[in-house]
Amino acid sequence: MQILSNDRIWICPAKNMVKIHPDQALPVDSSAGEDKSSLYMTTEQKSFTIWMRSLVFHTKGCTVFDSKGNLIYRVDNYDSKSCSEVYLMDLYGEILYTLRQKKLGLFKSLEGYNSTGTRFRLRKNFKISPSGSSSSYKVVMGSSRDDTQQSCYKIVNRGSVFTVEDGSGRLVAEVKKKQSNINGLDYGEDVLTMMVEPEVDHSFIMGIVIAYSLLKCKL
Numbered sequence: 001m002q003i004l005s006n007d008r009i010w011i012c013p014a015k016n017m018v019k020i021h022p023d024q025a026l027p028v029d030s031s032a033g034e035d036k037s038s039l040y041m042t043t044e045q046k047s048f049t050i051w052m053r054s055l056v057f058h059t060k061g062c063t064v065f066d067s068k069g070n071l072i073y074r075v076d077n078y079d080s081k082s083c084s085e086v087y088l089m090d091l092y093g094e095i096l097y098t099l100r101q102k103k104l105g106l107f108k109s110l111e112g113y114n115s116t117g118t119r120f121r122l123r124k125n126f127k128i129s130p131s132g133s134s135s136s137y138k139v140v141m142g143s144s145r146d147d148t149q150q151s152c153y154k155i156v157n158r159g160s161v162f163t164v165e166d167g168s169g170r171l172v173a174e175v176k177k178k179q180s181n182i183n184g185l186d187y188g189e190d191v192l193t194m195m196v197e198p199e200v201d202h203s204f205i206m207g208i209v210i211a212y213s214l215l216k217c218k219l
Contacts, residue, residue, distance in 0.1 A: 040201050059077065072091065095114075120204075124138075
């Protein structure tokens with residue numbers, strides 16, 4: 001059972017109630033004229049809670065909170081997993097990234113772009129992992145189809161955890177199932193924690209994570 005109360009989201013197992021984000025939520029500063037790009041650049045490691053549910057009735061999507069419980073991102077504008085176009089928005093409904101599914105032959109990919117010109121393409125990496133215990137997806141920046149000429153990121157899936165790495169292999173973000181601090185209670189498979197490293201645009205990372213979830217049919 002799920003309850004919405006005072007802009008709070010509660011997950012209610014039989015006799016217990018678990019909040020998926022902390023007690024105190026602070027208002028987000030929406031000062032006019034502010035450079036919004038600075039809102040999304042991390043200065044230190046940041047934690048986010050991703051709830052793979054939309055707050056809008058009868059739509060599919062997800063809701064993202066920061067560590068203080070503020071609503072930061074939302075996707076709630078489609079009603080089918082086969083939807084060809086999805087929008088990552090801020091809490092006010094402003095579109096940050098447009099995500100479009102593409103199909104070339106037998107293989108699907110997903111392209112994302114924003115109003116400032118940032119573009120990326122996500123597709124499965126068909127190189128076999130040496131250990132055989134992980135799979136990966138390649139994130140190619142820019143609009144060119146020549147992957148060798150573009151800077152890249154990579155998503156590596158290791159079971160219940162997946163990471164985002166830059167072209168040099170540096171960890172940029174990690175996403176895994178959110179753990180409850182209350183013994184015996186479980187948030188469920190649709191509540192995740194995303195840790196984003198310093199000096200990273202977390203709106204871009206969120207765009208990649210949403211694209212990955214769509215390709216994996218997790219969203």
